[in-house]
Amino acid sequence: MNDIEIAEQEVDIFEFAERGAEVPHARRYRIRIDCEIAIFDTSHASGEAILRKVGKRPCGFELVAEFRHCENEVVEPHEIVDLRQRGLKGFITAHKEIVTITINDKPYRIERGERTVAQILTLIGQTPETYVLMEEKDGPPLPLPANLPVKVCGCEIFHAQVQSGGSS
Amino acid sequence: MAYSQEQIDEIKRYCEKVSALSEGGITFLLLEKLRLPAGCEPSVCDALLCPVSRDGYPSRLYLSVQVSSRYSRNWNMTNARIGERNWVAFSWRVDIPNPSPAQLLIAHLMGFTKEK
Numbered sequence: 001m002n003d004i005e006i007a008e009q010e011v012d013i014f015e016f017a018e019r020g021a022e023v024p025h026a027r028r029y030r031i032r033i034d035c036e037i038a039i040f041d042t043s044h045a046s047g048e049a050i051l052r053k054v055g056k057r058p059c060g061f062e063l064v065a066e067f068r069h070c071e072n073e074v075v076e077p078h079e080i081v082d083l084r085q086r087g088l089k090g091f092i093t094a095h096k097e098i099v100t101i102t103i104n105d106k107p108y109r110i111e112r113g114e115r116t117v118a119q120i121l122t123l124i125g126q127t128p129e130t131y132v133l134m135e136e137k138d139g140p141p142l143p144l145p146a147n148l149p150v151k152v153c154g155c156e157i158f159h160a161q162v163q164s165g166g167s168s
Numbered sequence: 169m170a171y172s173q174e175q176i177d178e179i180k181r182y183c184e185k186v187s188a189l190s191e192g193g194i195t196f197l198l199l200e201k202l203r204l205p206a207g208c209e210p211s212v213c214d215a216l217l218c219p220v221s222r223d224g225y226p227s228r229l230y231l232s233v234q235v236s237s238r239y240s241r242n243w244n245m246t247n248a249r250i251g252e253r254n255w256v257a258f259s260w261r262v263d264i265p266n267p268s269p270a271q272l273l274i275a276h277l278m279g280f281t282k283e284k
Contacts, residue, residue: 140181145207145238145281164275167284168261
């Protein structure tokens with residue numbers, strides 16, 4: 001037997017925050033994330049789960065909780081947020097400056113923007129002279145030209161392997 | 169040369185269709201609409217992977233068109249007639265012991281992404 005009284009089917013937390021009122025228990029919570037509305041079935045969610053609702057991931061984006069009176073708080077990916085907490089209006093997301101990429105299944109942090117193949121290989125202690133960098137993007141891993149800048153936005157999947165083949 | 173289903177599935181990720189093409193005692197892998205690395209023009213073309221020694225190379229990747237890439241290549245094979253089609257290939261030597269078809273393909277595609 002659930003001893004929590006469900007007052008509403010669905011509540012919009014923004015409306016309650018505007019009034020400074022307590023958010024009642026509900027079956028679903030309407031939450032503003034950037035310009036989108038996301039529906040949550042529970043009153044608690046992790047930062048990562050909230051980001052996923054708008055198709056974003058912590059490897060590239062930061063989550064910021066917006067409160068009444070213009071107060072903002074960064075939410076860590078594993079931090080659990082009480083969506084019913086008083087004054088919570090919703091969330092905004094922001095591109096991280098230092099993002100996470102994976103190389104050979106291991107995470108590495110790197111500054112967002114255009115990076116060289118050499119800069120990325122440096123993260124695993126290698127150079128383009130001996131290693132090739134491959135990116136898995138909308139398909140299988142393909143080698144990247146060593147002299148072409150690589151756009152890093154966060155969450156990219158790279159593979160590095162020893163160079164093979166040569167002109168003859 | 170027989171390939172496992174796993175090997176075929178692995179190389180299939182790089183193109184729209186994979187099929188075997190036998191000619192002159194060699195079984196080539198015909199890779200239709202093969203995806204090429206960034207910086208290549210066109211970005212997709214048909215290819216024929218020869219996993220055994222031919223034209224003096226341990227293996228070869230024939231392409232349906234000459235591809236421009238970040239590095240200039242020596243296209244020393246033009247109009248190779250295989251499977252009733254003309255193919256081109258650049259000089260690129262791959263020496264990997266017992267590669268899977270996908271490993272061999274990637275090693276040949278590296279010809280578009282490294283200087284020498």
